Amino acid sequence: MHKPTLHKCDGRKLLLYSRRPIAPDIEAPSAEQSGTPPNPYLRWHPLRGEWIAYADHRQNRIFLPPVEYNPLAVNIDPTHPTEVPTGDYDVAVFDNLFPTLTITAHDAPEAIVATAPGRGVCEVVVFTQDQQATLGSLPLWHLELLIEVWADRYRELGILPDVQYVMPFENRGVEVGVTLPHPHGQVYAYPFVPPVPARELQQQQAYFAEHSRGLLADLISAELTDGRRVIHANDTMLAFVPVCARYSYEVWIAPRRPAASLADLNTHERGDFARALKTVLLKYDGLWSKPFPYVMVFHQAPTDGLPHSEAHLHVEFYPPYRMPGRLKYLAGSELGAGVFTADTLPELKAKELRAVKVSIE
């Protein structure tokens, strides 16, 4: 994998990735010549026991360029610079212009609760130069490269002293708030282990202590034996609607062995992971013959310097639709109590996804 590191004139980093050598003379464009660098910060929520990130410079996001202007497209017109250059590469990663967390954050203003600088990293991952592509339409070799890119970000951001947790994710579709249709995802590197993975790891740790086996590994075995919710199984990977799905079309993809992170996968596993990922994505889009919105998140071992033998890499998809045209709204019970109310059984939704035929060369 080739990976030159470039710098934008405002100091932000740009990384290009390819299997082929990348020309050394590519220059990093910048969509905006911003003034003062952002300085986000955190406030402690004493009742919930969690940090809230405040980044008021992000309000600027509303001044979006016209829809025909795509800041994630390759830069052709120098008078309207985009974020990524022309050239022969496959994936680009750069520091978000409107980050929720930055490595240079400093001097959090005091408040009546604890505060801290919003130190961390927010990167944009441009999946491909092809504006018409989707994550699921990318060929397997491209998805395998992307998995290596995510693993590279896990390693490189994870060793930063301020970073304890690296989470790649993709928000897809206007239904989950996406404003740029160009296929892209993000990586957030947090200065703490965030509440959701922290809770999962706590559960996994307790299970491991009691059974000397992994919680997710045992769940995967049980899902395989049950079989009704399996969407795709290959040598090393399983994609399934979990028995405890909160969203109607929730799917998880995980290695069958308890690999702790993306960086732990070998070449064979990356190939299997790419195939499982593509299968799920094509089934999603095939279900109603239209682009299927979702939030896709990666949960893996923290990079906090502690051992995490309980961790088990997995991807969770949260699709907002519960049936064609009907969104699942998070309201009183979900937001106020934390209790998900599901109108559909995971077995039935898995059956629908299983029935969608996909062909991968």
Next chain:
Amino acid sequence: MHKPTLHKCDGRKLLLYSRRPIAPDIEAPSAEQSGTPPNPYLRWHPLRGEWIAYADHRQNRIFLPPVEYNPLAVNIDPTHPTEVPTGDYDVAVFDNLFPTLTITAHDAPEAIVATAPGRGVCEVVVFTQDQQATLGSLPLWHLELLIEVWADRYRELGILPDVQYVMPFENRGVEVGVTLPHPHGQVYAYPFVPPVPARELQQQQAYFAEHSRGLLADLISAELTDGRRVIHANDTMLAFVPVCARYSYEVWIAPRRPAASLADLNTHERGDFARALKTVLLKYDGLWSKPFPYVMVFHQAPTDGLPHSEAHLHVEFYPPYRMPGRLKYLAGSELGAGVFTADTLPELKAKELRAVKVSIE
């Protein structure tokens, strides 16, 4: 307070509330002659360590009556029965036709994770007979009655052996998924202490153990001293944008003393609470001169038979808008990590709400 208990022909309960005596001959209508009673159940989510409620009969909800037919209106046309009768009363409460939890739930089907009957209560609270009213437009005496109704539900549902937590809430606006515009809320009575209040109580308990004072009581004192985020203060109640707001226009209302539940409020406090509630609601609607959507939830002491000296009643409002026409989407960071990213500072949003003039006789 007068409160006759009626029964619908399908067995569901209907309660009417008024300060005035209610005629004894009122009969309970039923919007639908349903067949088999619903039998929701719970599955354990081992990774998150929480229960998920499955109620597949709720899919029927999609067969909604035409918009001109309002099942929460008083029943005038006997050929199209609604859920509430005509008569001289102010508030009606009845068992939800599509409950996520019912007291008669039994025999949860087995799965590869733990399951349990979805035992509990889901009630609909019709705030008023006036279809054009809103919670904020109701006169103070009516809001005071409603607070007594919520307290009554807390007491009556809380003593059921299966109920450990009673949560009144209101989802308001199509933006949070509401399909019936008639002013109404809901009460969910859970067979366990749900994750969000459980977490809050855990934090409050730890604080109490360390400081011998209440976490929320201390936060309220600090908010009062700081002053910048106070929306309304009276003798016994405080309404404020919390210093750690997750939603742009998040507001909490709480008694200044650590009352554990709605049932603990005295007449004077109910009056003050009604005034604080009406003030916040009128400011919300006045902000952009249009109905302001929100999810409103009550957090109070569990009814699990244990002492909860750490509990402190409070209402939390989660409004989905971060500016006019722009929703805050919960996506990768919020759903996948549990980290809220706020684009706006609580001080500025509080300033906007403080500037909205409201007059309450």
